Amino acid sequence: MSNARRFSQGVPSRCWCGRGVVIFYSRTDENPFRRFYRCEIGAQRKKENHLFKWVDEALLDEIRRLDAQQLEITQEIEDLKKSLQSTVEKEVKKQKNSLELGCLGSILWLFGRLGCQE
Numbered sequence: 001m002s003n004a005r006r007f008s009q010g011v012p013s014r015c016w017c018g019r020g021v022v023i024f025y026s027r028t029d030e031n032p033f034r035r036f037y038r039c040e041i042g043a044q045r046k047k048e049n050h051l052f053k054w055v056d057e058a059l060l061d062e063i064r065r066l067d068a069q070q071l072e073i074t075q076e077i078e079d080l081k082k083s084l085q086s087t088v089e090k091e092v093k094k095q096k097n098s099l100e101l102g103c104l105g106s107i108l109w110l111f112g113r114l115g116c117q118e
């Protein structure tokens with residue numbers, strides 16, 4: 001099933017054969033009424049390896065995927081903050097330098113309070 005795992009992260013919408021996915025109820029004794037996703041073709045051709053995935057596992061996958069995504073976004077925001085801060089610091093330095101050269105900074109209004117106290 002490593003093949004299946006690779007192709008069906010989270011909630012599957014399509015089988016790797018290209019067909020749609022249908023939700024069925026399990027009728028086995030081990031998993032009574034447990035819902036699963038099954039390729040519409042695979043449901044008829046049981047010997048072929050089509051998509052099969054438990055619904056609860058798919059939802060767990062989905063949650064994990066969203067968690068990972070959120071972590072990534074948080075990291076990106078942190079990186080952006082850092083890069084913004086360093087850009088601002090550079091600009092402030094630049095402005096300070098040009099302010100020291102005679103208060104001629106082009107964004108004087110923004111950084112005015114930092115240097116030129118005339």
Ligand SMILES: [Zn+2]
Nearest residue numbers: 015017039050
């Ligand atoms: Zn299929």
